[in-house]
Amino acid sequence: MLAGKPGQGNSGQARFGAICPFSLGPYLLYVGATFQTPAKRQRAMKTTLIDSLQQSVTEAFEAAGFEAKFGAVRVSDRPDLADFQCNGLMGVAKSRKMNPALAGEAVMEKLELGGLFEAEFVKPGFLNFRATDNALTQAVAAQAGDARALSDSAEKPAKIMVDYGGPNLAKEMHVGHLRSAIVGQGLINLLAFAGHDVVSDVHLGDWGLQIGQLISQIEEVRPDLFEEEVEAPLTMENLQEWYPQASAKSKADEAFRDRARKATSALQAGDAQYMRLWRRIVEVSKASLRRDYDRLGCEFTYFHGESRYQDMLGQIVEKLEKSGDAVLDDGAIVVHLQTDKKLPPLMLRNSNGGYGYGATDLATIVDRVEQDDPDYILYVVDARQKMHFQQVFLAAGQTGLSGGAQLEHTAFGTVNGTDGKPFKTREGGVMRLHDLMDEMHAAARKRLEEMGQLSGAELEAAAEQIGLAAIKFGELSHDRESNYVFDMEQFLQFEGKTGPYIQYTCVRIASLMQRAKAAGLLPAPFRDVTENARPVVLTLDEFAGKVQRAVETRKPNHLAMHVYKLANVTNSFYQSNRVLGEGIDPGVAASHLGLLEAASQQLRLGLDLLGIEVPARM
RNA sequence: GCACCCAUAGCUCAGCUGGAUAGAGCGCUGCCCUCCGAAGGCAGAGGCCAAAGGUUCGAAUCCUUUUGGGUGCGCCA
Missing domain, CATH: 3.30.1360.70 (Arginyl tRNA synthetase N-terminal domain)
Incomplete structure (x- = not known):
């Protein structure tokens, strides 16, 4: 992984904390x-x-x-x-x-x-x-009063672009997209909290051969969609069906592959019919993606697609050819990389004259430098693209296209199933994110019904918050770089080291506060240092350091683990330091409440940064 | 073939620049609701940190080798 600008020889990610200005506190x-x-x-x-x-x-x-x-x-x-x-x-x-x-x-x-x-x-x-x-x-x-006081304001605020490593057109989000979405959102929150100026972009995969394949497939199965006047319904389900068919056919059928390439060229040349269909596909796909992202609470500054950069490709490649940075090699135009590492050259244009995503990624960098002039661009993208990013970063650095921006691949590992292979449903298919969220919601609802505290709309809203908390915390509590096993059964437990456990801690404290208030007891400054209070205070004290570490390493799990630990020690304290009841000194009780309040505030702040909401009751 | 990543409790994972007895969760065994919410708390069993060498006063952590897994490797993105 490259931690900084190519050519500076800083190849270890562990290093940037001490030397880069991108840290706080x-x-x-x-x-x-x-x-x-x-x-x-x-x-x-x-x-x-x-x-x-x-x-x-x-x-x-x-x-x-x-x-x-x-x-x-x-x-x-x-x-x-x-x-x-x-x-x-x-x-x-x-x-x-x-x-x-x-x-x-x-x-x-x-x-x-x-x-x-x-x-x-x-x-x-x-x-x-x-x-x-x-x-x-x-x-x-x-x-007290402001848990943020001790940890905000970066030493030197930076402008940071977070790239969500785009999902594609015509494919619904599945569990594989969970990591970039959740980790990306967590990072955006953390970076902003640390005082940085953060912008983000989905970087939608909306262009290229894949689209040509899809269009060719549609030409066969639904030619009516090409007719100008027809407003035939086009749904995500349709696309979802055709896309895999198209890519399978492209592998097996040479004639189809040719048609797909031609369709791609025609689309890129601006063919009116193709463009019209393409726009509809984009529309339908974006609506589906937005629905899922909204539900996850992910927001972006931009929802750009790769198509945005098409017009820039020719110019950029031409410019690089003139400067000698790019050369013709075996019929293709490539950038040879100046590095000791064994890396293939970055391909900009293939021998058929088509631009690859090497060119698109460079153009994207140029566009971002022009638009936002970021100090950093973080690519929250699957670790399998590591080599590609090494190539892109080196090429961008040695050609000067990246300007003052430091490029970083904030890589994450694969989400596996309990069998150790990439996560699938029991039926063997890929689980849609939408279905996963529904399933978690249903499980949370069932639990809430058993509890009998809530009903109606409040119950549904809480079920949604709890289900999402389980998903998000499950994701965020793991190191993004390692692969991890997504165990549905374990997620449905809602016990132990989970999002709902932390929510429960908050809800229960809120409930106690209400009871205490009704009894005329209000939180007072903490002063009664009991045995179980010590770990709570010491854990509270670690917050700023954990946030800083999460920011420096771009790993929200450091905060997630801290929040869990705080909930854990707080529960011990809660259990052993009662505030209501006979024979409890009101001053001591008020002090206990004061500590619980401080803990609750920090728990809520931490959860907020992780993108997790806390229901009023559960 | 070449490159990169990983290997820690039955399972899933932490372990920060090398440091004092390697920690959680789940699962398992006990206990705690006439007591502020048991989605909780308390206690216990469970580890030759893949193997072998090396550096060091000291290694799960750094170096080398081996084994076992994963990923990637110019005209897909």
Whole structure:
């Protein structure tokens, strides 16, 4: 995968976090920065616990004469020992050939923790930190009322184009489209939340040989559709039927293939009859796609198709030929790529004079640079197109067509069924997205009916939200780069690590708030730090870091996992810290409510970013 | 043939720049609704991190090899 502009030699995606301006938040401050902050100062919690601690530790490392990079603090992987840890002393010891204990002693001497943390040096070379109750209550207060306060505003806002790696004409969306839709939407939300200026485009596959095939097939089965005056109905079901027939026939029947090629040429030359039919196909297909995208809650700045770039292809190729960037090779016009990697050249025009999608993709970049001048273009597209994008990115870079835009293939893996093969229905067909959503809706409805809380329109609306939550969270909780198994049975459970589990957590807290209010009890600032409250506060504190990480890696699952964890620790707290009932101190109860409110706010914000709605009741 | 990706609990997956006892969910075994919503909570069993070497004070993580899976490879997009 290419993380940046070709020719710059940055081929590892893990790298961009530290060097590109495309990140947000306070962490950047600690990357190799030098601090001149007064050594002694009472820290006010205007930031997260971990950021506050990081700042102190960085200062201490520098004051002790060590490089700041060794002072990296992170959430402890041993919650029984500490809340946060720093392992850098062993690094110091290594680079300076000194005893880590001595390095630890030096750092400990310089540490100014402002009463917020307790520090401890542990044997090989760990620094363990525990947040004080004071710090914990301040941390909750810092984000109370506005969970966004600690994490918005990018250091350097960028203009980012997100490409949804287009679905095609004449094909309904199926589960295979789920990933680009859900991951794409999650990324758009996250990037915008981080302060970036985001534009998006579907990049519909509405042109090319496939359309010629379809038209040829229609010529055979429904010639009436070509007649000018006829408004014969054309449905998605028709197209859905003809498309596979056409592509199958094209593989088997040479004569048909020829006709399809000719039809393609005729269409591209602007044949009136073909154009009229094509427009109808586009219309019907777009309506179907929009319906599915709407239901999923996906929105785009543009709904462009590849056909948009047709007029640009000739010019671009000509220009590249003149400049010598593109050459005639074996009858085709190609761009040879300047790279050490073994890559075939990018084909712009085939030996028959037809333009391929190599040319279209370059034209798309040119158009985007002209229209929006993005700093980044993210292609949320199946990983199988990796090599193609490597070619396109290299070609765009060495020809200068991409201007100042960094091109990135935000690849995702295949959705498989429980048999490990690409997801199919039990009947062996591809499951339509529409049907999947219906099935999840029905399952949620059934569950709601059993619960008996809701009825009528409210029940239907909640069923839709719950069904979608299950689908989206299932998708977003996986690393986009790996293949994953879509297990219908597991999705229908609605229990455990699922979207509905998190929705339920929110709904239940809202219900408690209402009951408490009716009893005259309102949330107050959190102050009663109970055993089960600690993990809640510490998890709340991780939000900004997780958002940042999700943005930097373009992986919404980091946020999804965080939201789940927060729901999990919140449920433990909820269970063990009652607020209503005999013998409960009203002050303590109000404090508990305060924490629950903070948790609820962040849960809802997180879900919102993931594109998941929370019903009022369920 | 060449290139890229993957291999962690019975199943599906986490595991951030190498660090202290590898974590979740499902499933399984117990427990908790006269008690704010049990779509919940608590506890337990379950792992030679595919194999073998190497680097390191330290490796699931980095390097090499092997095995087993997936994907792609100029005139489709």
